[in-house]
Amino acid sequence: MTVPADAVSGRRELVAGFVQRHGALAVLALSVVTASLVFESFASFDNASGIAIQSSFLVIVAIGMTFVIICGGIDLSVGSVFALGGVLAAYASRWGTLPALVVPLAVCGAIGLLNGVLIARLRLAPFIVTLASLLGARGLLLSITDEGASTYLVPRESSFVEIGRGTLWGLGYPVFLALALAALAGLVLQRSRFGQSIFAIGGSQDAAAMMGVPVARMKVLTYTLSGLLAGLAGTLNAARLGSGVTILGVGLELDAIAAVVIGGTLLIGGAGTISGTLSGVLLLGVIQNVINQIGNLGSSYQLVTSGAFLAVVVVVQTYLSRTQRLH
């Protein structure tokens, strides 16, 4: 039998590339179908809208994380910034809805900006800078809540809670906002100068600089965006809960990174998609939901499954990208 070697390797490369880009979606579809067959209560509209609203906050955070990771960095501060955003929103809601939106976004954007400046201008490692701002943001949160002792409530008559609790066609507003942001982010990533620049920076920072990409400015913008989005997610969550819960967001950065990586974005930077991230977040949401359906399994099993999923996905990804690179 004579099959040209080129054709075989070409086909393998094609398959590898396809699995890497759309693997999360395939696994998601498979999990949804299996769960619907096994659990009667899974495939109901109520359950689906529950998964959607719970995932919407993580989607918003993970969009920012996707940008950061594509440009070759990492942002560990998003969990703390998420919590800080929620507390600030609840605090500021006493002055009205607009301050409840503007105050957290301004502060969280400033934290992102600070991350970006330290990373891009002073060339400090993203990992360690955002680790420091994880601590710093949590410290700021504690200092405005009397060391975490007071929880600010959103005034009952405030229209701010409507943003988090309102529904349209049975789905919460945050779901639509998350989808709109994801669509916008996908467009920015694929079709704008900024998006193409961060792909270039993630691929090779030196090459990008030589091509005339304003590397430092683009990086600052990326981290600012990540801070803003984490703050926005925290704000929406506070609106939904009607209060600024101080203990939220611990470990959220890990969920976001896991979702992004499961979605096929490479941690070394230079490649990734928003749609993959969306699938990654939903996959984590479905796993959590299924484990809740089983009932007597505790949340500890959810940790085991999520961790195992992450490990399997990254191992497979590494092999796939190696297959692609070999040819």
Next chain:
Amino acid sequence: MAEKLQRYGVYAAVAALLLFNAIFTDNFLQVANLRTQLVQMAPVVLVALGMALVIGTEGIDLSVGSVMALAAAVVPLYLGFGVWPAVAMALAAGATIGLVNGSMVALVGLQPIVATLALLVAGRGIALVVADGRLKQIKNQELLALGQPAVVIATAAVIAVVVAVMLHRTTYGRQLVAVGGNRAAANLAGLPVRRILIVTYVSCGLLAALAGVLATARLTASDPSSIGTLMELSAITAVVVGGTPLTGGQVRVLGTVAGALLMQLLRATLIKHNLPDSTAQMVQAAIILVAVYIARGRTR
């Protein structure tokens, strides 16, 4: 100048803090207080030493806190066989996690941060499954004896010396630094790069498990849901503040111990002067940034 600051900055800072406390803090220089400070920092030192080795290979291990939890969960299961089998099983659990981490990094070629992130998430889950999600009181006197201040402090000190000797006086130590400095060159020079990486992650897992056992003995309870949370951050902070660059190729053992001591003294100072925890965290963040900024000059 920058080089000196990076190398000796942490010792100067520790000396300054000690001096400040000796003058301005009541009852600071009493044996009881100093012992408390040392006991509190001992688990961090153990974990940070393992972390320093991993960082020396240009890696990172985020799973250390979960390994502590797993060790804490495993210990009470085997106490029926006696204290040493129980401790051995806990250490074996830690070594296993390290082996998985090391294999994913060395054989599969994953980035350390993702590989160990997966085990950070899964490790605590496994610990909670093993322990059935419950806190267990420890009543075994022999295990509780391991939690005495003298034992905990002595263990940390001995391990620090062992790690230092291993790093500076054995072939493995030199190889580790070579791998961290330039992996491709180490490979071309014929070093067993994969084996070195795996051994390093296993060592880190072992040390984290040991820290988990000692912390459990001190707590007099096995509490896998809370033990070791955010330990990875404290350990990385101690290593970085101690002057070990994140880019690999160098490990400072004494610096790491001093880094852990600095963060412990800082927290104690702020608490004793009635500054709230929030301030402590923000100061800690600032110190991390200053430390990496100083380190930047050399690593570039």
